[in-house]
Amino acid sequence: MKHFACLGIACMALANSYAQKIAFTEYDLPNGLHVILHQDKTAPVVAVSVMYHVGSKDEDTARTGFAHFFEHLLFEGTDNIKRGEWDRLVTSRGGNSNANTTQDRTYYHVVYPSNQLEMGLWMESERMMHPVINEVGVETQNEVVKEEKRLRMDNQPYGALISNVFKGLFKTHPYRWPTIGSMEHLDAASLPEFQAFFKKYYLPNNAVLTIAGDIDTDKTKQLVKAYFGDIPAGPKPTRNVAKEQPITKTIIDTAYDANIQLPAVVVSYRTPGMATRDAKVLDMLGTLLSGGSSSRLTKKMMDVKQNALQVGAFPYSLEDYGMYILYAIPNNNASLADLQKDIDDEIKRVQTELIPEAEFQKLQAQIETRIVNNNTSMAEVANNLADAYMFTKSTNSINEELATYRSITREELRAAAQKYLQPNARQLLYYLPKSGEKTF
Structure with missing residues (x-):
């Protein structure tokens, strides 16, 4: 067993040598947006991300799937970004972007060459301030989500395994339904319901803006204020966490x-x-x-x-x-x-x-x-x-x-x-x- 101990000591020494502190600056804008800046000039890249504190647990029991749906819908375009232009704008400037949703939050992120920081901030502020949420976008993304469900759950081996675990362990808490939600619920939802969901959760005071990479901190603060400072706050979403009774029998x-x-x-x-x-x-x-x-x-x-x-x-x-x-x-x-x-x-x-x-x-x-x-x-x-x-x-x-x-x-x-x-x-x-x- 001595070789295990030696291996452990060697690996811990290696970890110690690389586990450097991640320095950051953080502050709140007057509208409640929490901003985190991390400067790292080792490579000319910058990551811009916005995490909204909204996930599938925040949905109505008759309208599941909304949070994941918005992961897709908010790429449709804004008042100043035409429909279908989002990905082209990102890739034409050497960037790559994506998003993901969990039961607890929705996360949008893009990585650009560092000289495109302002483009990243503008696009995320556009997404937050005035996205276009209309029937065309809803119908288009409804089909996208259905195809994702077919690929990842309905036709994927063991694709529904985890959702069955959630359903068994949670009887009261909204973790009991899958993040992708019900296709019937999405089909039945009206456009005003989608617009109301956005208005309730996609607020600066319900989000974290994080910028990491080759940045000048003072200049970045000015850009953040310019692009996000005028976005109005809304009522902070409140949550009453549903309590599960202990499991006392298998x-x-x-x-x-x-x-x-x-x-x-x-x-x-x-x-x-x-x-x-x-x-x-x-x-x-x-x-x-x-x-x-x-x-x-x-x-x-x-x-x-x-x-x-x-x-x-x-x-x-x-x-x-x-x-x-x-x-x-x-x-x-x-x-x-x-x-x-x-x-x-x-x-x-x-x-x-x-x-x-x-x-x-x-x-x-x-x-x-x-x-x-x-x-x-x-x-x-x-x-x-x-x-x-x-x-x-x-x-x-x-x-x-x-x-x-x-x-x-x-x-x-x-x-x-x-x-x-x-x-x-x-x-x-x-x-x-x-x-x-x-x-x-």
Whole structure:
């Protein structure tokens, strides 16, 4: 085991050498827009991003899918950017842009050569101030979203697996429906409903503007004021977080997928939100169990017993709650019951035994290397700064993350497994081929 300790010490030394503090300047405009600036002149690029604090959890139960729909709709154009011109404007200046939506937020970002910073700010201010939301755009993006659902969920192997986990673990909280929402709800929605959703959530005082890269801080502040300062604030959206009752009895669910030939067993637990310390402890447990070829589940089930074609354990961290998900796909006609037992045995092991010190050092090294690698591009830095502010209310938590992980003890790992990974507080999902012929 000494080679593991040496590897861990070497990797931690490497992480220490690269884990430099991310310096930033932050402030609020009078309209409530929170601005974060990070200067890095190592390459002539700049990332401009806007994160809105609106996700699928903010939707009406009869109008799900709105937040994700706006991820697409707000590329349609504005009063000053003609329909179909958005991508051309970005690419013609050497940039690339994209957006994504979660249950908690919607994120728009672009990376430009640094001499195009002003273009990036103008386009994002246009998106925020006066986008064109009309019947043509709604109808066009409705078809785009339907095609995305067909590709990513309806026709993708295991595409609906995670949504079935959410549905099983959440009965009250709006995390219970998928981010892409219901196509029937989108079809039934009227144009005034879409316009009202934008007016309610896409406000400067419900957003974070992050600029990272080769910038002059003082000049950038002037540009931010020029392009965003006159955008009016609106009533700050209020949220009443729905409380879930504790799970006190195993939830057993079965789902069928016409796109798969091999079944899967999925063991899932409801866990605390992403800003908690326990969420990071559970993250470390996920790496211990399936992070890499020498992790516990991978080595046991894929290398030694060879009864799993694929196995994994990972936290799914969100603002209000999280999930801890373990899954396995059988190999060599192994039964789902045998795979579930192997997973349960490894959970029991981390609940009853302290991780050996050498294995713990290796685990710490894996986590530290990942954190360092998560901030290697300006796009990643911009995203991580926005996340830090929006979900922890402390942007500097981006610089404190490594120290927090380093402070987690072996005893905490065992205690978290005991607290959250209990058999009577979980969902067992049997995800089967459409025929349903596979036995458990």
